[in-house]
Amino acid sequence: MLFKEFTVLLNPQSRKLVIGMCLNAIGGGMTLSLLLVYLHDMRGFTNTFGGLLLSYGAIVSIVASTPMGALVDRIGPKKVMIAGLICNSAAAFSLSLVETHFHAILALTFINISAQAVWPSQSVILTRVTPEVDRPKIFGFNFMLLNLGLGMGGLLSSLIIQKGDLLSFQIMYWVDAATFLIYLLIVFSLRGEHVNKYIPKEHEPKQGSYRDLMQIKPLMYLGFAGIILFTFGYGTIQAGIPVFATQFLELSPKWLGIIFGVNTISIVLFQPLVMRILEKYSKYTALISIGIIWALSWVFVGVSPYLPVLASGIALCMSQLVFAFGEMVQAPTIPVLANELSPEHIRGRTNALMSLQWSVSGVLGPAITGLMLGADLATAWVVVMFLGCFLSIPLFLAMKRLALKG
Structure with a gap:
């Protein structure tokens, strides 16, 4: 089953x-x-x-x-x-x-x-x-x-x-x-x-604030690194792939359903396998792998303009298959780590901070995409997205050092 x-x-x-x-x-x-x-x-x-x-x-x-x-x-x-x-x-x-x-x-x-x-x-x-x-x-x-x-x-x-x-x-x-x-x-x-x-125990603070949250340095690193990672992942893919596929590759809009359908089906089919693999590695190793996997997904986007029409559509499908594996690593890693690092009395604030990864990237990703694709810089856009996926890794490494030291 x-x-x-x-x-x-x-x-x-x-x-x-x-x-x-x-x-x-x-x-x-x-x-x-x-x-x-x-x-x-x-x-x-x-x-x-x-x-x-x-x-x-x-x-x-x-x-x-x-x-x-x-x-x-x-x-x-x-x-x-x-x-x-x-x-x-x-x-x-x-x-x-x-x-x-x-x-x-x-x-x-x-x-x-x-x-x-x-x-x-x-x-x-x-x-x-x-x-x-x-x-x-x-x-x-x-x-x-x-x-x-x-x-x-x-x-x-x-x-x-x-x-x-x-x-x-x-x-x-x-x-x-x-x-x-x-x-x-x-x-x-x-x-x-x-x-x-939540009713605090005797030894716990009776109330909390965002100032308390900001004093948890590993959590801050996780939040900011996630925003960067999501900007070059979710934020740009949702805004840019439809435009890139239909306007630059001249694919039929019907391809979009196939491309994003590959992503969804892959997650449903392969999440159990990914979870079994993740059990063998630390959450910090998993964090670093997300950026690497998502960068690989942009390689398929980058080669797609140099292929025949059908092959370019398949390349975008492959990009979303690879991207899905990064999502399957991200989903059980970032939220779980955030809640592990958070005291119970400010857990609501912690999860609100984590939700900023979606909303901030939802502003930055489309803005970067719109400016670059609007200026007919499709190739440069793919290169920027590829390199951007690596920007979160130094922050995740710094977070790991702080968390393990604490």
Whole structure:
């Protein structure tokens, strides 16, 4: 059985949580890549507005992460998560009715604020309900299920969406909104001290702050190195590969579904194998390997313009296959290390800091990509991305020295 080695480690609480995340990811998979298409084709907004809207959303995430992390520590992850899921559902539903620029901005504002309430909260709960020895496998399993959900969502959207049909797009957003409510019901059923505000022991500080977090130097290195790594990984791939494939390689847009489908399927199939390999190495070795693997993925992107059309499409598929292996190392390593380095009373703030890796890279990656590809510097862009993947390694090495010394 593909999942058996993971499912035996799940307890009732963690089982509910990972199932909820997977079901919720189906809605995200349906809408993730189609927002700009919906706003342009169905609502008549320009692509420029759509691109700026996504960047604005990433900035909102950056601003919201700090107070949301503090709120998780102050009132407990379950309460923050409930509020976030209700708000996210309403905001997702409102996208189906958007008619003005202001409405679109408002919807994206609440979607990104809500995400910063949900992501740190669920990471805190999953960490608390999972024994430390099992966390790498459970976080890896969760990542695998997330990708399974995203893949299923992408498949469903391809069946639902009809070109030029507004109702088909609206149905997609209604289903997305419903997945948040399903997840909400699951969160309501979670019980125990692990989901509520942490009560410090006698020898522990009664309250914490971001200043306390910043004094944990290995954690700071992990956070900043992750931002660099994600900028030259997720941030640029999501923004740049579609443009590079369709405009520079002149591939059909249908190739995009295949290219990113290879990534998702690879994660579902190979995550158990990668977890078994990771058991033989330290988390610090795993961290360093991520940048090397992702750099290798850019080699396939770099050679693709020199190949025939079909072969260039296959090269991009190979790049996403290799990139997936780096993701499969990252998913059970960075979150687990972050929570190991964090005291319990500031764990909400820690996971909020880690979420900045996604939001900051979501601003920097597209900005670098847009400037370079817009200036017709596709080859230079690939070289910069390749070299950029190595920039995080010195920080990870410094982090390792500090963590082992402490």
